[in-house]
Amino acid sequence: MLHFELVTPARLVRSEEVHMVVVPGTDGEFGVLEGHAPFMSTVKDGSIKVYKSAGSTPEEIKVQGGFAEVGVNGLTVLAEHVEG
Amino acid sequence: MASLKELKGRINSVKSTQKITKAKQMVAAAKLRKAQAAAEAARPYASRLAEVMGSLASKVAGQDNGPLLMRGTGSDKRHLLVVVNTDKGLCGGLNSNIVKEAKLQARALEAAGKTVTFYLVGKKGRAPIKRDYPNAIAENFDTSTVRTPGFDEASAIAREVIAMFEAGKFDVAHLIAPVFKSALAQDPVTTQLIPVPAPAATSEAGAVVEYEPSEEEILEELLPRYVTTKVFGALLEREASEQGASMTAMDNATRNAGDLIQKLTIQYNRSRQAAITTELIEIIAGAEAL
Numbered sequence: 341m342l343h344f345e346l347v348t349p350a351r352l353v354r355s356e357e358v359h360m361v362v363v364p365g366t367d368g369e370f371g372v373l374e375g376h377a378p379f380m381s382t383v384k385d386g387s388i389k390v391y392k393s394a395g396s397t398p399e400e401i402k403v404q405g406g407f408a409e410v411g412v413n414g415l416t417v418l419a420e421h422v423e424g
Numbered sequence: 425m426a427s428l429k430e431l432k433g434r435i436n437s438v439k440s441t442q443k444i445t446k447a448k449q450m451v452a453a454a455k456l457r458k459a460q461a462a463a464e465a466a467r468p469y470a471s472r473l474a475e476v477m478g479s480l481a482s483k484v485a486g487q488d489n490g491p492l493l494m495r496g497t498g499s500d501k502r503h504l505l506v507v508v509n510t511d512k513g514l515c516g517g518l519n520s521n522i523v524k525e526a527k528l529q530a531r532a533l534e535a536a537g538k539t540v541t542f543y544l545v546g547k548k549g550r551a552p553i554k555r556d557y558p559n560a561i562a563e564n565f566d567t568s569t570v571r572t573p574g575f576d577e578a579s580a581i582a583r584e585v586i587a588m589f590e591a592g593k594f595d596v597a598h599l600i601a602p603v604f605k606s607a608l609a610q611d612p613v614t615t616q617l618i619p620v621p622a623p624a625a626t627s628e629a630g631a632v633v634e635y636e637p638s639e640e641e642i643l644e645e646l647l648p649r650y651v652t653t654k655v656f657g658a659l660l661e662r663e664a665s666e667q668g669a670s671m672t673a674m675d676n677a678t679r680n681a682g683d684l685i686q687k688l689t690i691q692y693n694r695s696r697q698a699a700i701t702t703e704l705i706e707i708i709a710g711a712e713a714l
Contacts, residue, residue: 347469349575350575367637382641
C-alpha cells in the first residue's frame with residue numbers, strides 16, 4: 341500500500357494507506373503506486389484522485405497550487421488550498 | 425477621608441472593572457486553546473516544506489545563478505524589518521516587548537551603517553515605532569478586518585514583501601514576531617526572511633530524485649511559498665501569544681481588583697463604624713447633659 345499524505349498550511353488533511361493516487365502535475369498527470377521512484381513535481385490546480393483499492397472508484401479532492409513529493413515514506417502533497 | 429457614599433461608588437466601579445477583566449480572561453483562555461490547536465495543525469506543512477527545501481537547496485547551492493530570493497541582491501545595505509504586532513490591546517507587555525525588540529534590531533543595524541525600513545503588521549506597533557522612526561515606515565498591513573488572520577492574509581503580506589524586494593526596495597528582510605512558549609512567556613524572535621536562509625542540507629543517501637519541471641523552476645516556485653509559510657507561522661504564533669498574554673494580564677488584573685475591593689471594603693466599614701460611634705457619643709453626651 342502507498343502511504344499518502346495531503347497537507348495544507350492550516351492542517352493535515354489526509355494521512356492514510358491507499359492503493360494509488362493520481363496527481364495533476366504541472367507537466368501532466370501522474371499516478372503514484374507503491375514503490376515509486378523518488379520524484380518531485382509542482383501541482384497545478386485540479387483534482388487529486390485517490391484510489392483506495394485497485395479498481396475502486398476514485399475519490400476526488402480538489403486542490404490549488406502546491407507540489408508533490410514521492411520519497412521512501414510515500415507520497416506527500418503540499419497544497420495551498422483544499423476544497424471540502 | 426472620603427465620604428461613605430464616595431467609597432461605595434468606588435467599590436462598585438472596581439467591581440464592574442473586575443467583571444470585565446474576568447470575562448476577558450475567560451474569553452482569552454477559550455481562544456488560546458483554539459489558537460494553540462491552529463498553530464499545531466500548521467506544523468506538518470512547515471516541516472515538510474523545510475525538508476523539501478533542504479533537499480532542493482543542497483542541489484542548487486553553490487550555483488551563482490540560483491533564484492534571486494535565495495542568493496539575495498549581493499549587498500546588505502538596506503534592511504526591512506517585518507514587525508508582527510497584535511491588533512488589540514489588553515495583553516500585557518506583549519506589544520511593547522515586540523516593539524522593544526524591533527527598535528533594538530533597528531538601532532544595531534543603524535549603528536552598523538545600514539538603513540532600516542519597517543513593514544508593520546497589526547495595529548499596535550504603529551504608534552510606538554512611528555514615534556522613533558517617523559519616516560522609516562514603508563507599509564502598514566491591517567489584519568484587524570478579519571477575525572482570525574489566516575493563510576490568505578499571510579500570502580498577501582508575503583506577496584507585498586516579495587514585490588518590494590523585486591522592485592529593489594531593500595536587500596535583507598527580517599521577521600520580528602512573538603513566539604508562544606507558554607501563557608506566561610512569549611518572547612519576540614527575529615528571523616531572516618529574505619534572502620531565504622539555506623536550510624541545513626539533508627543528505628538522502630543514494631536515491632536519485634527526478635524533478636518535473638527542473639530543480640530551479642521548482643525552487644523558484646517554492647521560495648515565495650516558503651516566505652508565506654514563515655509569515656503564516658508568525659501570524660499563528662502571534663494569535664496564540666496574544667491570547668496567552670491577555671489571559672495572564674487579565675488574571676493579574678482580576679486579582680488586583682479583588683485586592684482593591686477588599687481594601688476599600690475595610691475602609692468603608694471602618695468609616696461607617698466611626699460614623700456610628702460619633703453619633704452614639706453625641707446622643708449619650710446629649711442625654712447626660714439633661
